[in-house]
Amino acid sequence: MIHFRIIFALVLLSLIGSKEALATPLSDEQMLALLKKVDDRQRNNGDYKTIAYVQQKEKDKNDRVFQMVIYRRDEDDKLILLFLKPKSEAGKGYLRLDKNLFLYDPSTGKWDRRTERERIGGTDSRRADFDESRLAEEYTPSYIAEERLGKFSVHRMKLKARPKADVAYPIVEAWIDQATGNLLKLQQFALSGKLMRTTYYPKWKKKFSESKGAMVYFPQEIRIFDEIQKGNRTTVVLKNVDFRALDKNMFTKAWLESKSR
Amino acid sequence: MGIYVLIAYRNLVQAKRRTLLLGLALASVTMLLVMLLSWSSGISETMVRSATALSSGHVNVGGFYKSTPSDTAPLVVDVAQVRTAVEKHAKNVDYIITRQRGWARLVSDSGSIQTGIGGIDIRADRRFLEVVQLSAESEYLDDGRRQIIGNIDDLAKDNRVLLFVKQAKQLGVQVGDQLTVTIETLTGQTNSVDVTVAAVAQDVGLLSGWNIYMSETSVRKIYDLSDTAAGVIMVYLKDISEANQAMKTIGLGLEKDGYKVMEHDPNPFWAKFDTVIAEDWVGQKLDLTTWRDEVNFLTWILRAIDSVSFLLISILVVIISIGIMNAMWISVRERTNEIGTVRALGMAKNRVLTLFMTEALLLGFASTLLGATLGAILSLAIDALQLVVPSRAVQIMLMSDTLHFSVSISTVIGSTIAFTVIVGLAAIWPAYRASQLQPVTAINHVG
Numbered sequence: 001m002i003h004f005r006i007i008f009a010l011v012l013l014s015l016i017g018s019k020e021a022l023a024t025p026l027s028d029e030q031m032l033a034l035l036k037k038v039d040d041r042q043r044n045n046g047d048y049k050t051i052a053y054v055q056q057k058e059k060d061k062n063d064r065v066f067q068m069v070i071y072r073r074d075e076d077d078k079l080i081l082l083f084l085k086p087k088s089e090a091g092k093g094y095l096r097l098d099k100n101l102f103l104y105d106p107s108t109g110k111w112d113r114r115t116e117r118e119r120i121g122g123t124d125s126r127r128a129d130f131d132e133s134r135l136a137e138e139y140t141p142s143y144i145a146e147e148r149l150g151k152f153s154v155h156r157m158k159l160k161a162r163p164k165a166d167v168a169y170p171i172v173e174a175w176i177d178q179a180t181g182n183l184l185k186l187q188q189f190a191l192s193g194k195l196m197r198t199t200y201y202p203k204w205k206k207k208f209s210e211s212k213g214a215m216v217y218f219p220q221e222i223r224i225f226d227e228i229q230k231g232n233r234t235t236v237v238l239k240n241v242d243f244r245a246l247d248k249n250m251f252t253k254a255w256l257e258s259k260s261r
Numbered sequence: 262m263g264i265y266v267l268i269a270y271r272n273l274v275q276a277k278r279r280t281l282l283l284g285l286a287l288a289s290v291t292m293l294l295v296m297l298l299s300w301s302s303g304i305s306e307t308m309v310r311s312a313t314a315l316s317s318g319h320v321n322v323g324g325f326y327k328s329t330p331s332d333t334a335p336l337v338v339d340v341a342q343v344r345t346a347v348e349k350h351a352k353n354v355d356y357i358i359t360r361q362r363g364w365a366r367l368v369s370d371s372g373s374i375q376t377g378i379g380g381i382d383i384r385a386d387r388r389f390l391e392v393v394q395l396s397a398e399s400e401y402l403d404d405g406r407r408q409i410i411g412n413i414d415d416l417a418k419d420n421r422v423l424l425f426v427k428q429a430k431q432l433g434v435q436v437g438d439q440l441t442v443t444i445e446t447l448t449g450q451t452n453s454v455d456v457t458v459a460a461v462a463q464d465v466g467l468l469s470g471w472n473i474y475m476s477e478t479s480v481r482k483i484y485d486l487s488d489t490a491a492g493v494i495m496v497y498l499k500d501i502s503e504a505n506q507a508m509k510t511i512g513l514g515l516e517k518d519g520y521k522v523m524e525h526d527p528n529p530f531w532a533k534f535d536t537v538i539a540e541d542w543v544g545q546k547l548d549l550t551t552w553r554d555e556v557n558f559l560t561w562i563l564r565a566i567d568s569v570s571f572l573l574i575s576i577l578v579v580i581i582s583i584g585i586m587n588a589m590w591i592s593v594r595e596r597t598n599e600i601g602t603v604r605a606l607g608m609a610k611n612r613v614l615t616l617f618m619t620e621a622l623l624l625g626f627a628s629t630l631l632g633a634t635l636g637a638i639l640s641l642a643i644d645a646l647q648l649v650v651p652s653r654a655v656q657i658m659l660m661s662d663t664l665h666f667s668v669s670i671s672t673v674i675g676s677t678i679a680f681t682v683i684v685g686l687a688a689i690w691p692a693y694r695a696s697q698l699q700p701v702t703a704i705n706h707v708g
Contacts, residue, residue, distance in 0.1 A: 190453035
């Protein structure tokens, strides 16, 4: 009996050992390179335009759906989120200029300065969800494990916000597809370590950008789950992605105001 | 003068029916005025009581700290030094406390609310302990026990929260249940902790619906704040009526000490975020307010009640004045022959005027004194009965779930004098006309 137990323990240990041996942890440099790759694949050196449909489901409340158009000029870190629908929100818009985010409300004709972590339209989505990816710039990675996420083999990494990084979640865990480098899942944690939000990127698409001279990858769908208030979730669908150059002078308050006149 | 009063009294008794009707009308209006004033005063008292317990000192030394131009936090840094400076400059102080201020999302298994979060030192917060009363479990829980569960002193422990009945109902929780508090730290990062409901208190009007309370240390930890920062320094004075002057004195003193003090803006601190965010500065600026500033979004209720009272009383005053004038005209008409006779016997014009004025003032004074006294008694009785306001909306407006009337002797005396003067003014013209009658015309008057 004792022999059997020893043999069983040895087999178990060897199994654990072999599983660990399977995992190939990336070095700090490799992780940073991978994050840069994730960022670079999504970055377009020129302009970017897409239509976004945002659906917010909240427990015991009616679903809310917004249609927005997103304009980005990654070169200058400029961003516009312009609400198109519903009618009550049409004309409202966010403008990001030099790390300042402003909200324009056509019903009052006023501009308000907002924080970089603004929840867009009161949903679980935030400005960063629509902006260019800056994982390598904002976080320091550490390796957790090589895992399988559904049918994908992924690198699971823990990302800690760099000092002075203007991010909503100081700790993030990321699941990155080993084969493609696509970001598949993010879990975002509070300072206390409590899980706040899980974000899935189930569909990625690529499109050739002339300004970049290469393919640009973008998530076609983003699913955000509120982990504190279970049942609340936001789905973002991005359509009609366009990399053609935008009007030079459109990232201004005047331009955004003109859209609601 | 005694003879005038005697004649006036006899005349009033002679015209018994008219005197009674007029007297009753005058007494009713005065009673109504006293009750309306007592009601308004009661609401005002409730407002002061709840505001100075839940969200404000008599004078508040708060402030905003901006680490970047686009961020702002309602914070006083180096709070110990600022507090020492406040203690140096403030006069007639009862006591001073510090509190943490924040804004949180509170999530339970069945719901969530957005709420203000106050970090208090329960042992030092005397007014909070005076005003906030724990509620019986049956008030927030179906099939709950008719006894108080929980202990307010547990608020001194880490990650314990005090809710009010309305919030406990919204969240579907009871004492001992877990809630999740989620906030955004001053650097914009999300933080979240699980807390336990330590106690559920009775609602304190509108204000209690917007605040939950935890220990100062817990709020500091959630916000990742150092020991040197606090939300606000709350100064309680021996006399609340000195709040404005005290605020000015403290403000000037702080400026002299080199602190940057914001221009006085009579609004609560949370209404200033947009303004402060839009301003291009970084660092600390102190913001001084009085309790009235911190609840000025509620004073419209008082203004509305006072406006309606004023309108109502004005209409009634006009009606009463017309009634008095009319009654005096009738009296003059009925006694024209009498006036002619006394004038023929040598009574001077001004004495006739005095006679009629005395009659009106005597009626006015007696009726209004009776009305004011009745109004005061009735107000005190209603207040003592603690009548429950049935509508939730009205409870919120009145900031209390029971009707509260506050009667003061000055209200009774003031109302009596005011209405007696109004009656006197209404009587001047008929009395003057009576005094101007020619004796011959008056004696020959038929009618």
